[in-house]
Amino acid sequence: MNEPKRPISDGESGHVPVLLGEVLAALQPRPSETYVDLTAGRGGHAASVAAALGATGLPVLFDLDRANLDYATARVAAAGGRTPVAVHGSFASVGRELESRGLCADMVLADLGFASTQVDDAARGLSFMREGPLDMRLDPSSGMTAAELLASASERDLGDLISRYGEEPLARRIAANIVASRAIAPIKTTAQLADLVRESYGSRAHASRMHPATKTFQALRIAVNDEMGALDALLDSIQRAAQRTHDGRPSWLAPGARIAIIGFHSLEDRLVKQAFANLRKSGLASEILSGAVVANETESAANPRARSAKLRAVMVDGPSKA
Ligand SMILES: C[S@@+](CC[C@H](N)C(=O)[O-])C[C@H]1O[C@@H](n2cnc3c(N)ncnc32)[C@H](O)[C@@H]1O
Numbered sequence: 001m002n003e004p005k006r007p008i009s010d011g012e013s014g015h016v017p018v019l020l021g022e023v024l025a026a027l028q029p030r031p032s033e034t035y036v037d038l039t040a041g042r043g044g045h046a047a048s049v050a051a052a053l054g055a056t057g058l059p060v061l062f063d064l065d066r067a068n069l070d071y072a073t074a075r076v077a078a079a080g081g082r083t084p085v086a087v088h089g090s091f092a093s094v095g096r097e098l099e100s101r102g103l104c105a106d107m108v109l110a111d112l113g114f115a116s117t118q119v120d121d122a123a124r125g126l127s128f129m130r131e132g133p134l135d136m137r138l139d140p141s142s143g144m145t146a147a148e149l150l151a152s153a154s155e156r157d158l159g160d161l162i163s164r165y166g167e168e169p170l171a172r173r174i175a176a177n178i179v180a181s182r183a184i185a186p187i188k189t190t191a192q193l194a195d196l197v198r199e200s201y202g203s204r205a206h207a208s209r210m211h212p213a214t215k216t217f218q219a220l221r222i223a224v225n226d227e228m229g230a231l232d233a234l235l236d237s238i239q240r241a242a243q244r245t246h247d248g249r250p251s252w253l254a255p256g257a258r259i260a261i262i263g264f265h266s267l268e269d270r271l272v273k274q275a276f277a278n279l280r281k282s283g284l285a286s287e288i289l290s291g292a293v294v295a296n297e298t299e300s301a302a303n304p305r306a307r308s309a310k311l312r313a314v315m316v317d318g319p320s321k322a
Contacts, residue, residue: 010044013075014117017044018306019262022293023109024048026260026313032056033106034254036098038091038234039063041115043072047079049107059084060103062091064139064225068115090139092233095241098252105252108259110234112268114138114221116305126221128194128213134187136224146220150187155179165228165267166219174200174216193217218265231268235275241316242284248319255318258288262311269310276314283320288313 010016017023023045029035031054037046040061050059059076061084063069073086087097091110098105118124122132125146136146150158159175162168177200178187187193194213198205201212222228238259244251253259263269269292279285295306 013042015042015115018309036060036105038110040072043075092230095237131191165222166215168215257316260313285314
């Protein structure tokens with residue numbers, strides 16, 4: 001594990017945090033506050049926020065990926081301040097994890113999806129550009145791999161998931177080809193799956209600007225990691241905690257807590273947009289940003305990953321005076 005012992009740059013970490021200035025402007029970190037980073041990744045956002053927390057503020061870091069969590073924890077610790085609390089696991093259980101430690105968040109950030117280091121690592125099987133085993137798990141220590149999912153799911157379920165999570169118009173044809181192909185030999189590598197999808201596209205492959213396998217890979221990654229289930233659970237936990245804060249009851253969200261979420265595709269952004277609108281309509285939170293903030297041209301040109309990022313942010317209201 002390559003953990004940093006000194007302050008390091010985003011370039012060295014292998015992942016450039018998106019919308020960093022916009023995140024800092026939305027979260028407004030102050031000394032002594034508790035910052036909960038639900039997707040610590042390579043610690044880019046976390047190191048910048050932690051620098052504003054002073055000696056008494058507390059960073060709390062979550063990640064499904066043990067190697068990323070260790071890296072981010074060491075990076076944030078090297079930036080000074082208190083030793084971060086590190087939680088290896090899904091942000092779906094943020095409420096339970098914080099409450100069991102008696103912690104209450106003044107700021108929450110979720111920068112969804114995967115880090116550049118994960119997609120660049122052929123052994124993780126996340127990219128059709130790199131030949132590797134079809135794993136795709138963000139936590140390689142648990143759960144079913146993409147190869148296992150392709151081997152066991154019914155044609156109907158495969159079609160449903162490729163259609164729903166990839167918004168892939170050829171989902172049914174791709175699912176049928178997966179089932180026909182696995183009857184001959186198991187689909188074990190990224191290259192096998194990418195070729196199969198390209199063949200399913202036939203002559204249409206040339207018409208698309210995107211690699212034909214883009215949507216199918218996204219869909220499988222979302223399914224393998226239950227990404228929509230985790231986001232749903234997080235948004236539900238925020239809603240319940242904000243209600244308790246509003247009622248003056250103990251909660252893992254402090255009055256005035258700022259919550260920022262960055263999504264990278266329309267399925268994520270739709271859920272976040274709706275959940276934040278519901279919080280505002282029920283008087284549990286106020287707007288920090290009106291609508292979604294996207295990267296400017298300079299950032300988009302320098303970091304292709306930033307092109308699809310959408311940041312939304314709200315502030316949890318304090319107890320009602322009524
Ligand atoms: C986009 S990266 C975060 C990058 C980070 N903000 C930075 O500046 O380095 C997303 C990270 O979230 C992690 N992750 C994805 N889903 C998660 C979940 N449900 N719970 C915890 N971590 C998750 C991934 O393993 C990955 O390390």
